[in-house]
Amino acid sequence: MRVVVTPPGRTVLLTGAAGGLGRVLAARFTDGGDRVVAVDRDAAALADLASQVDVVPVVADVSxxxxxxxxxxEAGRVDVMVNNAAVVDRLGAAHEVDPDEWDLLVAVNLTAPYLFCHAVLPAMIKRGAGTIVNVASITGLRGGRAGAAYTASKHGLVGLTINIAATTGHLGIRSNAVCPGSIDTGMQALGEVFDSGRETLARDRRKPPPVAPGLIADVVTFLASDAAAGINGVALPADSGTLAF
Known part of the structure; x- marks a missing residue:
């Protein structure tokens, strides 16, 4: 059996770094010997992360x-781009979503990953190597698990991921998405903890419970590693089987 070991010393640019999943990802990458440039708009939470994990903190609005x-x-060379920052909506249908809410969801969940990919890809292409991992959602693979704004933004992110793989794969770039189901974190919905949606999704007790952030981090770090060198253009569900329902 061939064991693939990813060399340490990469620079990982990670957005949404101070949130629940982001903190786990930052620790995983640094534990593996990578330099992590941690981006988040919450200065206090980012400072707390930096006090516990050896990251380069950058306070920024990803949109x-x-x-x-x-x-x-600030990052300089970027070997791995992880677009993790996201916000969720209030589960409103298309005729119920406020246009400002729509604009915010699309700006953070779709335009921001595009902006980061647009910024890091030229240097990656010049080097002939680079890895992008976008944290999407199983909502980006189906139509009815969230509101119209979140669903559309995550479908768009999956499409962006696959398009990057199709257009730059021959240039040495790998682009994949992780599509979690419910994650047991305190993701913010327009400034409020998203509890009502969690309760709605939990009504069917047959469905799997929320996935621990560590399990999602396992998938992200795998896709960012050399062990996944043969994987490109994939939107990989990591949902404990939720898509089966």
Whole structure:
């Protein structure tokens, strides 16, 4: 059996680093010997992360072009881009979603990953190597698990992921998405903890419970590793079987 070991010393640019999943990812990558540039808009939470994990903290709004460019410049060389920052909606259907809510969801969940990929890809292509892992959702693979804004933004992120693989794979770039189901974190929904949606999704007791962040981090770090060198353009569910229902 061939064992693939990913060399340490990569630079990982990680968004949403101060959240539940982001903190686990930051620790996983640094434990593996990588330099992690941790991006988050919450300065206090990011400072707390930096006090516990050896990261380069960058306070930034991922939906701001200027902030994205500043974060990428701070990182310097980027070997692995992990787009993890996200917000969720209030489960509103298309005719119920406020346009401002729609704009925010699309800006953070779709435009921000595009901006980061747009910024890091030229240097990756020039080197002939680079890895992108986007944290999408099983909502991006179906139509009825969340509101219209979140669903559309995650479908868009899956499409962006696959398109990058199709257009840059021959240039040495790998682009994949992880599609979790419910994750047991405190993801913020427009500034409020998203509890009502969690209760809605938990009504059918046959469905699997929320997945621990560590299990999602396992999938992300695998896709970012050399062990996944043959995987490109995949939107991989990590949902404990939720899609089966």
């Amino acid at each position: 701001s072009r200027d902030d994205v460019e500043r974060a990428v410049a």
